[in-house]
Amino acid sequence: xxxxxxxxxxxxxxxxxxxxxxxxxxxxxxxxxxxxxxxxxxxxxxxxxxxxxxxxxxxxxxxxxxxxxxxxxxxxxxxxxxxxxxxxxxxxxxxxxxxxxxxxxxxxxxxxxxxxxxxxxxxxxxxxxxxxxxxxxxxxxxxxxxxxxxxxxxxxxxxxxxxxxxxxxxxxxxxxxxxxxxxxxxxxxxxxxxxxxxxxxxxxxxxxxxxxxxxxxxxxxxxxxxxxxxxxxxxxxxxxxxxxxxxxxxxxxxxxxxxxxxxxxxxxxxxxxxxxxxxxxxxxxxxxxxxxxxxxxxxxxxxxxxxxxxxxxxxxxxxxxxxxxxxxxxxxxxxxxxxxxxxxxxxxxxxxxxxxxxxxxxxxxxxxxxxxxxxxxxxxxxxxxxxxxxxxxxxxxxx
Amino acid sequence: xxxxxxxxxxxxxxxxxxxxxxxxxxxxxxxxxxxxxxxxxxxxxxxxxxxxxxxxxxxxxxxxxxxxxxxxxxxxxxxxxxxxxxxxxxxxxxxxxxxxxxxxxxxxxxxxxxxxxxxxxxxxxxxxxxxxxxxxxxxxxxxxxxxxxxxxxxxxxxxxxxxxxxxxxxxxxxxxxxxxxxxxxxxxxxxxxxxxxxxxxxxxxxxxxxxxxxxxxxxxxxxxxxxxxxxxxxxxxxxxxxxxxxxxxxxxxxxxxxxxxxxxxxxxxxxxxxxxxxxxxxxxxxxxxxxxxxxxxxxxxxxxxxxxxxxxxxxxxxxxxxxxxxxxxxxxxxxxxxxxxxxxxxxxxxxxxxxxxxxxxxxxxxxxxxxxxxxxxxxxxxxxxxxxxxxxxxxxxxx
Numbered sequence: 071x072x073x074x075x076x077x078x079x080x081x082x083x084x085x086x087x088x089x090x091x092x093x094x095x096x097x098x099x100x101x102x103x104x105x106x107x108x109x110x111x112x113x114x115x116x117x118x119x120x121x122x123x124x125x126x127x128x129x130x131x132x133x134x135x136x137x138x139x140x141x142x143x144x145x146x147x148x149x150x151x152x153x154x155x156x157x158x159x160x161x162x163x164x165x166x167x168x169x170x171x172x173x174x175x176x177x178x179x180x181x182x183x184x185x186x187x188x189x190x191x192x193x194x195x196x197x198x199x200x201x202x203x204x205x206x207x208x209x210x211x212x213x214x215x216x217x218x219x220x221x222x223x224x225x226x227x228x229x230x231x232x233x234x235x236x237x238x239x240x241x242x243x244x245x246x247x248x249x250x251x252x253x254x255x256x257x258x259x260x261x262x263x264x265x266x267x268x269x270x271x272x273x274x275x276x277x278x279x280x281x282x283x284x285x286x287x288x289x290x291x292x293x294x295x296x297x298x299x300x301x302x303x304x305x306x307x308x309x310x311x312x313x314x315x316x317x318x319x320x321x322x323x324x325x326x327x328x329x330x331x332x333x334x335x336x337x338x339x340x341x342x343x344x345x346x347x348x349x350x351x352x353x354x355x356x357x358x359x360x361x362x363x364x365x366x367x368x369x370x371x372x373x374x375x376x377x378x379x380x381x382x383x384x385x386x387x388x389x390x391x392x393x394x395x396x397x398x399x400x401x402x403x404x405x406x407x408x409x410x411x412x413x414x415x416x417x418x419x420x421x422x423x424x425x426x427x428x429x430x431x432x433x434x435x436x437x438x439x440x441x442x443x444x445x446x447x448x449x450x451x452x453x454x455x456x457x458x459x460x461x462x463x464x465x466x467x468x469x
Numbered sequence: 470x471x472x473x474x475x476x477x478x479x480x481x482x483x484x485x486x487x488x489x490x491x492x493x494x495x496x497x498x499x500x501x502x503x504x505x506x507x508x509x510x511x512x513x514x515x516x517x518x519x520x521x522x523x524x525x526x527x528x529x530x531x532x533x534x535x536x537x538x539x540x541x542x543x544x545x546x547x548x549x550x551x552x553x554x555x556x557x558x559x560x561x562x563x564x565x566x567x568x569x570x571x572x573x574x575x576x577x578x579x580x581x582x583x584x585x586x587x588x589x590x591x592x593x594x595x596x597x598x599x600x601x602x603x604x605x606x607x608x609x610x611x612x613x614x615x616x617x618x619x620x621x622x623x624x625x626x627x628x629x630x631x632x633x634x635x636x637x638x639x640x641x642x643x644x645x646x647x648x649x650x651x652x653x654x655x656x657x658x659x660x661x662x663x664x665x666x667x668x669x670x671x672x673x674x675x676x677x678x679x680x681x682x683x684x685x686x687x688x689x690x691x692x693x694x695x696x697x698x699x700x701x702x703x704x705x706x707x708x709x710x711x712x713x714x715x716x717x718x719x720x721x722x723x724x725x726x727x728x729x730x731x732x733x734x735x736x737x738x739x740x741x742x743x744x745x746x747x748x749x750x751x752x753x754x755x756x757x758x759x760x761x762x763x764x765x766x767x768x769x770x771x772x773x774x775x776x777x778x779x780x781x782x783x784x785x786x787x788x789x790x791x792x793x794x795x796x797x798x799x800x801x802x803x804x805x806x807x808x809x810x811x812x813x814x815x816x817x818x819x820x821x822x823x824x825x826x827x828x829x830x831x832x833x834x835x836x837x838x839x840x841x842x843x844x845x846x847x848x849x850x851x852x853x854x855x856x857x858x859x860x861x862x863x864x865x866x867x868x
Contacts, residue, residue: 074729078732113528113531116531129512131714132512132715133712167738168738170736170737171737174738180471180473180474267470315529315534337599337601339567339570339716339738343715344713344716345744345745
């Protein structure tokens with residue numbers, strides 16, 4: 071048998087896949103899926119868009135498009151990003167096949183085997199996968215309620231042998247930690263960067279999902295907070311503001327970096343599907359997106375509240391969790407000695423599933439957390455699921 | 470500035486990109502685009518499908534799907550492939566983001582830097598790009614009218630230092646050579662393989678586009694011609710039978726290989742867009758696809774005939790070309806001493822564009838050919854374009 075290549079020999083399937091398939095069982099209440107709620111998709115809006123698409127635009131949607139994206143969508147996205155304060159001068163934009171592909175491309179373009187990326191601990195699993203796919207090494211920095219721990223970040227950035235090539239972070243409604251970086255922490259992170267030979271990869275998939283209008287300014291990306299002290303590659307996604315099934319993300323990066331990413335994308339899928347891009351362009355420019363996002367902010371805020379109430383009501387003492395101001399996640403800290411996988415083994419037969427903490431640990435070890443997504447679960451099952459989960463935790467505590 | 474990774478440092482943008490952007494100028498008659506004709510897309514069929522999609526199916530289409538593909542589409546594709554005689558036992562199927570992604574995944578899974586792939590000479594540019602993206606080395610074997618030259622293929626397979634890990638070929642309506650492998654040549658290639666430690670990558674993007682019904686059996690894939698002497702990874706595409714803008718391809722491969730490809734795909738784009746998969750599933754299972762493909766076979770056959778007539782009528786003596794039995798391409802051989810890029814430099818200002826031969830040379834050198842695609846050009850411009858091109862060639866001959 072022909073041997074697999076080096077990078078594939080070292081890759082293993084993650085536990086998360088099995089959990090996700092379990093989460094699909096109809097009798098299980100799932101807090102595992104970090105995905106939008108099926109009942110909240112903008113079906114009527116897209117129906118309207120489809121019905122009005124001129125034949126010639128459909129033809130364009132059925133055809134190959136440029137590798138960097140469908141030009142009208144690129145233009146509309148640039149305006150959208152400019153309104154958020156993001157810099158366009160010297161930068162280029164590319165539409166990617168989900169923002170996952172943007173993470174893959176940036177890590178591909180910079181990482182040789184053994185190269186170090188400083189990441190958050192916990193860290194988005196798709197970020198971990200992209201770094202590992204290029205045989206990169208993760209150097210985790212713990213998160214507190216306001217962002218990365220600054221002194222540990224500085225230490226991780228200074229650690230040589232080797233110095234890091236990338237710094238990867240998710241300042242808005244972190245997956246899994248659910249936190250929003252404070253304005254001060256964002257600026258403090260940026261102040262650590264001048265003079266360093268690294269690239270900041272800023273993953274901003276959840277920015278639009280703030281629950282309270284007064285938080286609108288808090289989600290301003292690091293990239294938009296003034297002159298970039300190092301090159302910043304900024305990624306975003308239509309997955310949370312339209313639907314992940316369209317697999318549309320974007321990458322805004324300094325022009326020379328974007329050109330390399332575009333080159334890498336050519337051999338990966340030639341171009342992102344045009345037809346979804348045509349629809350996204352109409353969604354973005356018709357004003358439908360804004361009205362839709364305003365609606366789902368309220369919906370997810372309500373679901374978060376139901377879960378928080380359930381947690382207060384049912385959980386035993388000794389647990390702790392964040393109170394999310396947006397996004398999809400509550401990150402539950404267990405009392406000392408409890409292991410998330412042990413709880414999972416009791417919770418699944420009892421009818422509840424979640425993701426265990428070590429899935430998000432850059433080192434794949436620490437397992438004192440549960441990630442509970444309130445986004446995908448049917449609203450009327452959330453409290454019931456929390457009650458069952460609390461029972462599983464009590465059982466573990468008693469053992 | 471942070472250095473780019475090894476594999477990106479060695480990659481360069483190909484000339485073809487510039488040509489393609491030129492081909493988009495409305496005043497230029499383009500034979501460059503190897504893509505379907507915009508006027509032939511199944512717009513009415515897809516409109517009908519969209520109009521009848523139940524709300525719950527749309528919801529699924531808006532959501533993430535499994536990495537290996539939307540399950541109803543996977544089932545329908547397996548039946549479709551089984552009807553073509555392809556083996557399913559011991560094999561798995563995955564939907565990919567265009568068949569380009571299938572090529573990327575198979576080369577990613579097997580090639581370490583310096584590993585050799587035996588390819589056709591000329592070779593599909595997307596195959597070359599996938600191999601080069603993994604720092605693979607190409608070992609080209611010339612094509613004649615019936616497929617790879619057998620004695621040179623045997624020599625290329627036997628050449629050690631190193632022995633090849635992959636054999637990549639496109640037996641049906643080759644891009645750019647336009648040829649269809651004969652039944653005998655297919656079997657002779659397979660007879661060379663037993664006992665070799667390599668994987669055959671069979672790229673079958675054009676199989677459905679035979680012009681005459683009597684050729685229906687000639688397009689049988691190598692993978693379907695009996696027990697596979699080595700592992701065969703078989704790729705196909707909806708690009709030519711529905712539309713490239715959906716970016717839907719597939720990979721049928723031995724289960725252990727497919728599992729590795731799926732693992733690699735997770736970090737690349739997590740899953741292929743679900744929404745296009747939902748539509749493709751309906752297109753494939755409704756019977757609409759068969760009726761549509763029967764229609765476009767006639768359309769492309771007529772366009773090929775118009776181009777062949779134009780070539781006979783206008784070209785000077787000393788040129789040679791294939792008479793395609795399907796697909797999109799005519800591969801024109803120039804008289805000794807003429808260079809395709811020199812012709813291009815005269816042809817473009819005169820209003821015609823094509824792709825020069827060296828784009829498809831695994832060594833990037835030989836330039837005594839033109840690839841003329843008859844698929845994308847408006848039908849009433851084909852003869853005019855050939856007349857102008859013939860003028861450019863005469864001018865070169867006179868210099």
